[in-house]
Amino acid sequence: MALSTANSLSPSLSSKLKSKPSDCSVRFRSTNWIALRPSPFSSPSSTELRRSTVSSSSANRVISMIRASAAPVIDQSVSEANSRAPTIVEVDLGDRSYPIYIGSGLLDQPDLLQRHIHGKRVLVVTNETVGPLYLGRVTDALTRGNPNVSVESVILPDGEKYKDMDTLMKVFDKAIESRLDRRCTFVALGGGVIGDMCGFAAAAFLRGVNFIQIPTTVMAQVDSSVGGKTGINHPLGKNLIGAFYQPQCVLIDTDTLNTLPDRELASGLAEVVKYGLIRDAEFFEWQEKNMPKLMARDPSALAYAIKRSCENKAEVVSLDEKESGLRATLNLGHTFGHAIETGVGYGRWLHGEAVAAGMVMAVDMSYRLGWIDDSIVRRVHDILKEAKLPTAPPEIMTVEMFKSVMAVDKKVADGLLRLILLKGPLGNCVFTGDYDRNALDDTLRAFCKS
Amino acid sequence: MALSTANSLSPSLSSKLKSKPSDCSVRFRSTNWIALRPSPFSSPSSTELRRSTVSSSSANRVISMIRASAAPVIDQSVSEANSRAPTIVEVDLGDRSYPIYIGSGLLDQPDLLQRHIHGKRVLVVTNETVGPLYLGRVTDALTRGNPNVSVESVILPDGEKYKDMDTLMKVFDKAIESRLDRRCTFVALGGGVIGDMCGFAAAAFLRGVNFIQIPTTVMAQVDSSVGGKTGINHPLGKNLIGAFYQPQCVLIDTDTLNTLPDRELASGLAEVVKYGLIRDAEFFEWQEKNMPKLMARDPSALAYAIKRSCENKAEVVSLDEKESGLRATLNLGHTFGHAIETGVGYGRWLHGEAVAAGMVMAVDMSYRLGWIDDSIVRRVHDILKEAKLPTAPPEIMTVEMFKSVMAVDKKVADGLLRLILLKGPLGNCVFTGDYDRNALDDTLRAFCKS
Ligand SMILES: NC(=O)c1ccc[n+]([C@@H]2O[C@H](COP(=O)([O-])OP(=O)(O)OC[C@H]3O[C@@H](n4cnc5c(N)ncnc54)[C@H](O)[C@@H]3O)[C@@H](O)[C@H]2O)c1
Ligand SMILES: NC(=O)c1ccc[n+]([C@@H]2O[C@H](COP(=O)([O-])OP(=O)(O)OC[C@H]3O[C@@H](n4cnc5c(N)ncnc54)[C@H](O)[C@@H]3O)[C@@H](O)[C@H]2O)c1
Ligand SMILES: [Zn+2]
Ligand SMILES: [Zn+2]
Numbered sequence: 001m002a003l004s005t006a007n008s009l010s011p012s013l014s015s016k017l018k019s020k021p022s023d024c025s026v027r028f029r030s031t032n033w034i035a036l037r038p039s040p041f042s043s044p045s046s047t048e049l050r051r052s053t054v055s056s057s058s059a060n061r062v063i064s065m066i067r068a069s070a071a072p073v074i075d076q077s078v079s080e081a082n083s084r085a086p087t088i089v090e091v092d093l094g095d096r097s098y099p100i101y102i103g104s105g106l107l108d109q110p111d112l113l114q115r116h117i118h119g120k121r122v123l124v125v126t127n128e129t130v131g132p133l134y135l136g137r138v139t140d141a142l143t144r145g146n147p148n149v150s151v152e153s154v155i156l157p158d159g160e161k162y163k164d165m166d167t168l169m170k171v172f173d174k175a176i177e178s179r180l181d182r183r184c185t186f187v188a189l190g191g192g193v194i195g196d197m198c199g200f201a202a203a204a205f206l207r208g209v210n211f212i213q214i215p216t217t218v219m220a221q222v223d224s225s226v227g228g229k230t231g232i233n234h235p236l237g238k239n240l241i242g243a244f245y246q247p248q249c250v251l252i253d254t255d256t257l258n259t260l261p262d263r264e265l266a267s268g269l270a271e272v273v274k275y276g277l278i279r280d281a282e283f284f285e286w287q288e289k290n291m292p293k294l295m296a297r298d299p300s301a302l303a304y305a306i307k308r309s310c311e312n313k314a315e316v317v318s319l320d321e322k323e324s325g326l327r328a329t330l331n332l333g334h335t336f337g338h339a340i341e342t343g344v345g346y347g348r349w350l351h352g353e354a355v356a357a358g359m360v361m362a363v364d365m366s367y368r369l370g371w372i373d374d375s376i377v378r379r380v381h382d383i384l385k386e387a388k389l390p391t392a393p394p395e396i397m398t399v400e401m402f403k404s405v406m407a408v409d410k411k412v413a414d415g416l417l418r419l420i421l422l423k424g425p426l427g428n429c430v431f432t433g434d435y436d437r438n439a440l441d442d443t444l445r446a447f448c449k450s
Numbered sequence: 451m452a453l454s455t456a457n458s459l460s461p462s463l464s465s466k467l468k469s470k471p472s473d474c475s476v477r478f479r480s481t482n483w484i485a486l487r488p489s490p491f492s493s494p495s496s497t498e499l500r501r502s503t504v505s506s507s508s509a510n511r512v513i514s515m516i517r518a519s520a521a522p523v524i525d526q527s528v529s530e531a532n533s534r535a536p537t538i539v540e541v542d543l544g545d546r547s548y549p550i551y552i553g554s555g556l557l558d559q560p561d562l563l564q565r566h567i568h569g570k571r572v573l574v575v576t577n578e579t580v581g582p583l584y585l586g587r588v589t590d591a592l593t594r595g596n597p598n599v600s601v602e603s604v605i606l607p608d609g610e611k612y613k614d615m616d617t618l619m620k621v622f623d624k625a626i627e628s629r630l631d632r633r634c635t636f637v638a639l640g641g642g643v644i645g646d647m648c649g650f651a652a653a654a655f656l657r658g659v660n661f662i663q664i665p666t667t668v669m670a671q672v673d674s675s676v677g678g679k680t681g682i683n684h685p686l687g688k689n690l691i692g693a694f695y696q697p698q699c700v701l702i703d704t705d706t707l708n709t710l711p712d713r714e715l716a717s718g719l720a721e722v723v724k725y726g727l728i729r730d731a732e733f734f735e736w737q738e739k740n741m742p743k744l745m746a747r748d749p750s751a752l753a754y755a756i757k758r759s760c761e762n763k764a765e766v767v768s769l770d771e772k773e774s775g776l777r778a779t780l781n782l783g784h785t786f787g788h789a790i791e792t793g794v795g796y797g798r799w800l801h802g803e804a805v806a807a808g809m810v811m812a813v814d815m816s817y818r819l820g821w822i823d824d825s826i827v828r829r830v831h832d833i834l835k836e837a838k839l840p841t842a843p844p845e846i847m848t849v850e851m852f853k854s855v856m857a858v859d860k861k862v863a864d865g866l867l868r869l870i871l872l873k874g875p876l877g878n879c880v881f882t883g884d885y886d887r888n889a890l891d892d893t894l895r896a897f898c899k900s
Contacts, residue, residue: 177686204691207680407629
């Protein structure tokens with residue numbers, strides 16, 4: 001039979017075999033430099049979700065390699081082109097594990113992308129804003145020194161309102177017209193909207209093809225590109241249709257943030273603040289000191305915030321890929337936030353802006369329940385102000401608007417709305433449906449005129 | 451934290467916990483009566499796909515329990531209502547394993563369905579033909595003695611041409627309007643079209659909810675409901691968008707076949723013939739003797755054919771869930787068949803009719819390659835004639851039509867079309883791209899006028 005041995009292997013296994021033994025991906029995998037393992041403090045079955053294993057004394061549990069010298073690790077041809085080696089954070093999901101590469105100039109390091117390409121055909125999914133800025137460089141990185149690879153692209157309209165089934169169909173149309181087969185690779189080049197759509201398209205095309213994330217917003221770099229949640233919106237709610245589907249790798253070139261509008265930068269920082277609040281008090285304290293640097297796009301501050309955010313997200317996802325419990329804590333502020341996004345119409349408030357206001361509401365409710373002290377309320381307020389993020393929902397939101405959208409939230413189980421709330425010292429949260437309904441009502445009334 | 455322990459478990463684990471220890475599902479699982487294990491002869495990495503482990507001497511590898519007496523196994527209330535216990539074939543996929551129940555009168559055994567329902571909300575997806583016939587009984591089976599469960603339904607238009615994104619959206623619309631949450635269960639009630647669509651909807655709704663298959667055609671009972679392939683068509687090709695997604699159980703009530711049109715019955719038998727040809731010569735010989743009984747809907751002949759087909763499919767799927775190699779052999783005749791279905795327009799030829807003609811073409815090509823002797827060609831022809839199935843493509847098909855559709859087939863890898871062809875004695879096949887292109891051309895020319 002002609003079926004080669006490699007064809008019989010799982011895609012992730014064959015990708016490992018395809019990587020040359022001398023490249024740094026394999027060294028990285030085989031030496032297990034980064035291991036994200038369950039800790040007794042963060043098990044989803046424990047009754048309370050404790051503070052992060054990343055912070056303070058246990059910081060060494062999550063190790064990120066920052067390579068000092070490229071020479072022994074990176075392929076010669078690459079080290080000539082660019083001597084900056086990436087920081088790597090590994091997402092540990094058994095045979096679906098994958099690396100996140102973080103650094104400046106990574107789009108000019110073709111080997112990083114090429115080692116994760118399966119087959120000879122690539123479809124880059126991007127939009128009208130990001131395509132003109134970076135599609136040429138990505139195409140070059142995919143094909144340089146590799147004439148066998150052919151690259152197609154599909155340029156979607158830009159905006160959350162196009163994160164829908166009609167726009168998704170354009171990706172399938174392009175893939176099918178281009179006669180892509182199972183061994184192709186989809187590449188998401190853009191923010192969270194493109195990443196979520198391209199990921200879902202990759203999950204569903206021919207029942208699943210490989211894909212790679214190249215996130216180009218802070219939001220996508222610190223959150224949406226990591227962890228495998230993909231999907232699209234329905235007119236009645238956000239992200240209601242989708243799949244859990246992991247990429248082959250995530251490539252974060254921090255230089256792409258140079259073209260990002262200020263408002264988008266701030267929106268992404270809302271998720272960075274979130275990691276501090278739910279599980280990493282030390283990171284929150286770092287942010288309190290460094291927010292001005294982040295707002296001024298200081299490259300090393302941004303790189304650190306992205307790395308630490310990815311580590312937090314990677315650890316949570318490793319422990320609870322399918323969101324049985326722990327992973328839900330990543331949605332601090334999101335239930336209120338989604339209601340805001342739906343209420344004002346998708347795309348008017350940015351996701352992170354809505355999450356910022358939502359976090360303030362969740363913190364307010366936690367305080368009303370007596371679960372946190374008022375210093376946390378104040379610090380959350382202050383850090384979001386510093387990041388020029390909203391600290392209250394827009395005036396048009398009513399209590400009824402919140403309630404009707406929250407009723408269809410994915411975290412409703414058998415009719416009970418569970419929320420992520422802070423409890424205890426900074427860096428601790430709970431995911432629970434066991435709270436006084438009056439506190440929720442009081443919070444909604446406090447933030448809504450009617 | 452209020453999050454209950456059960457919520458932190460994986461869905462399949464919590465389903466096991468929810469089954470009462472005294473019910474036969476748990477007994478079944480814990481005693482491991484049916485084990486489908488890899489055999490050295492059918493490993494997908496071997497160079498040739500050998501004859502079935504099901505046939506002749508190794509028949510005992512796949513064991514189906516036919517329960518002689520219901521009393522000790524089936525819950526008392528059920529055994530009163532119906533004394534016929536189901537045949538059970540287990541699909542062995544680790545923590546995603548599930549049972550196939552086969553028997554007469556199973557729709558009147560509420561416990562079979564109820565033990566696999568997660569949460570309190572059920573959405574039955576059916577169509578305008580099957581709904582009026584069976585929806586009432588299924589709703590009754592879901593709710594009898596179980597007033598906590600509420601059942602919604604969505605009735606789709608009937609036909610392969612509605613296996614599309616627009617119709618799929620109606621399922622999401624209904625689920626979202628009904629405010630179903632993650633703990634709901636989708637139930638597919640109908641033939642392969644409904645099963646494929648409902649399964650994909652379940653895979654994508656909220657990134658995955660539980661689902662149950664109640665197949666009501668021979669095609670769905672012997673093939674499409676088993677193995678977790680779900681999906682919809684694209685205007686340019688069949689089943690191009692979908693997911694691998696396994697049900698909680700498959701419930702086959704053979705009585706539902708009493709309302710099935712003759713042509714649909716025959717269409718399903720094409721897949722039954724397929725199992726014999728690719729891996730189960732003994733089953734093929736049984737069919738040669740029993741085709742008249744199957745055509746006359748003899749209940750016990752049908753039940754045997756369904757059981758043996760499910761065993762074959764379950765074993766192949768257990769060995770190769772994601773179609774790395776072995777599973778592709780289930781597509782004997784399908785590459786030619788899909789070209790026919792696309793060429794004549796979806797829904798004019800039934801799937802099994804197209805597969806029958808496609809199998810004749812694959813067998814013809816295998817013979818031209820010198821891989822099988824002419825007695826097999828004749829026997830395939832004869833058995834399909836006996837089942838009143840086509841043995842050649844329709845006259846409108848041209849060589850070009852075949853070639854253009856086959857070029858976008860999912861089994862194309864890096865541009866090379868791989869086919870399932872028979873090789874050796876009856877019951878043996880190969881999945882290969884290594885064949886003389888002239889044989890393919892000769893076959894196409896032999897079956898097309900232009
Ligand atoms: N999958 C997940 O786990 C997850 C997590 C968080 C958010 N999300 C989703 O992500 C989306 C929000 O992501 P987002 O904030 O990146 O929005 P986005 O993708 O809409 O990008 C924001 C804007 O920035 C533009 N842009 C992107 N990169 C740029 C660059 N380098 N230079 C200039 N402009 C650039 C985009 O074209 C867009 O106009 C939402 O749909 C949200 O649901 C998903
Ligand atoms: N997922 C898989 O692995 C797989 C395998 C094989 C086929 N398929 C798919 O299955 C589909 C074909 O399935 P099918 O042949 O069942 O077609 P179908 O679902 O269209 O059903 C055939 C017809 O019979 C009617 N019907 C169904 N049950 C009936 C009953 N009990 N009494 C009276 N009428 C009844 C239906 O309404 C329909 O009109 C195709 O879309 C094919 O791609 C999928
Ligand atoms: Zn978010
Ligand atoms: Zn078929």
